[in-house]
Amino acid sequence: MTRIGILIGSTRPGRKGEQVARWVHDRAAGRGDAVFEVIDLLDHPLPHLDEPLPALTGRYQHEHTRAWAATVARFDGFVMITPEYNASAPAVLKNAIDYLYAEWTHKAVGFVSYGARGGVLASRQLRTLCELLQMGTVTPQVSLSLHTDFEDQAVLKPGAHHIGALDTLLDHVVARCAEGHATAAPARGEADLETDGAEDLETDEAAIRRHIDGIVDAIQAKDLDRLRRVYSTDVVSFDIDPPLQHVGIDAKLKNWANVFTHFQDVTYEVRDLVPTVGEDLAFTHGFGRLRGTLADGTAVDGFWVRVTFCFRKTDGAWLITHDQVSVPLDILGGRGVVDLEP
Template sequence: MTRIGILVGSTRPGRKADQVARWVHERATRRSDAEFEVVDLLDHPLPHLDEPLPALAGRYQHEHTRAWADTIARFGGFVMITPEYNASIPGVLKNAIDYLHAEWTHKAVGFVSYGTRGGTGAARQLRTLCELLQMAVVTPQVQLSLHNDFEEHATLRPGAHHIGDLDTLLDHVVAQSTGGRTALPTQRETDEAAIRRHVEGIIDAIQAKDLEGLRRFYATDVVSFDIDPPLQHVGLDAKLKNWANVFTFFQEVSYEMRDLTPTVGEDTAFTHAFGRLSGTRADGTAAGGMWVRATFCFRKIDGDWLITHDQVSVPLDILSGKGVVDLEP
């Protein structure tokens, strides 16, 4: 199986590149089409380029160069993590790249950059360098803003839209690394994957009791037919108020979903699934929850899939008019 290296391109104290690499690696390891490994330049200390011959010659004199060459040679492609320092890439990353030649050539590479403007200057220079080495540079890239994607400019909290960007970047790096044997996804497959990630994000936000996290998944005019009164909750504020009310009942929340089935069109989509909300009540007792039927309707708005309608229900006993809540999918 193709191996992709996630290269951490900064070694300075207080760096954020290691957080970004962990985020990329966590997302990448959900895939089954390649193996991913973090390569941290902190673990590969290289002096300023000290080889007497150009890297193009391929005759490395020093042991540290040969060890670095052996590491890079193991991978068929790379995701390079770079901050932007003075509109450029870190010197340590440039130095590490300059040590080698054949080990980089013809391999796929994609960039995840960060900085006050998303690290665009660094990514642009890195692209030029990698193209000069005849690497297969993919077009999609991820640009993280220090202002918007790092809490207090320190802790990585990437916006939800970056997940789709990252998945697209990984799609292209893997496809290029396998010589085209891994086909790039169709637009429908890309949209379906985005919707699945969207639902995963909702589950994560519910379990974290994160109302602001939930906010980014719904359209402002969402209409919700939830399990509790009234008949409908209209608008984003009403939807979040309903979730806030639910969270008051729990110390810890768990949400499980089964059989999620999306159907995707050009700019609208819907999914149906079974869901169960459970957890630990405010008094410390366990709440096992009940299985419900859930439907989500999406609309693509400014390039993002947002929920415009959701509905939750349970079957009814016709004679008694009471909900049947002890069924399982």
């Protein structure tokens, strides 16, 4: 049976990770396709990385490292529970990951984050790290807000919409574990030739995810020059505001410039992105929300929209050639519906 570890990534006093891990485990325990177990870093006290040799060698000198390696090796995949500290994941979690290498590689991983803004920056950082370790990161994730999903910012009471998001994340982690078992067995030789294309697709998929992360970072920095580099010059955009379409990079950037003039600071969040990658064309769809502080100091929470990005590979680089943003329509009322949650 597939074994999934639910890793609590914080050890600080008063942490909320135990509540989140218990919520994930309680939901996961009802499934019949895997066995789920909570891994608590408090049970694995690891000093600041003290191994004399790189983890890549697998030659662990200390007993605490060997014990940690044995724990991680028992699992086929992981759900990492992470808070967000100063726009990043906790140092204790990064340290625990850095101790090992082979025990992580080719295993599935999904992310459940929490924080003032849902912990999305922490999960994004972890995604990049895990991809470098050749882990199979899954796109669906759960982002819990301290403001709306914790009573008095202390007791976890997640919104109902998070149940579906968690189920989707678990579906993908379990499925990715099955893929890992299927591809781990062939010996080197002809099997490598058969999987070269799949590895290329995984590399492109990771590049597209990083591309989306770059868009988020550029929007939050209000950096038009950086945004210019992610779109093709002939991009066609079906944005949320009139007209029906914006054609060309200058029109697209003018749209973003208008947004930036209204906000002192901007937060952009994307969720449940699902990429589909071909040889030179790819697309991804999911949900996005823009929020922040207006020029007059008013905080606005924004609303969720449906987003689609279409990519074309040009000279080896993936660029957005089309994007579309939309909301459902109340047919009888003739108005967009903007109070829905993914």
